[in-house]
Amino acid sequence: MNKFVALALTAALLGSALAQPAMAQQQRFGVFFGDEPRDFFPERIMCLTDLQIRTTVASLGYTNIFLNVPNKKHIQVRATRDGWVYLLDFNFCTGQIDGSQELRRAN
Template identity: 50%
Template structure:
């Protein structure tokens, strides 16, 4: 019985070693500088909290900041700057303003 198990183990190891090696499609080597948005705005390990989002928008010169519902790493922020109300499209994982649209005069 022991001889049969040893023989079976040797056969299994031999079959595994003699199997053809296939190229791995997941490996890619190269250098990329400046061709990906993540090169300029790296993703954070942990995205910003609501408080951190408000602070990030305030550092950009906005006041009266109101947050909308987050959606896929992005959130719409309504804020006031220089007498105008703006709608800001903010990526809260990259801490980046993706777009700003003037809505109306503040008042």
């Protein structure tokens, strides 16, 4: 009978010790996958070349496309659309325009 009580007590203590980390895991803090814009446009295995960047920007309706120097997966692109010259922040690993700024009216 004493072995049974000792075994039951050990199992109860072990069970409560194992349940605590699981309860602590339910409190979720921090950033999760899927809640940032870059999660919707995953990076390509190989980033785009200059020609592919020009083709992608042109397919979005831009003309007179000029590329600046690449910097950390981004490149500044100056291009014209709808009578305005824009400065585009283009991520050449996702193939998406991350930002745009009107510079001036096109001539």
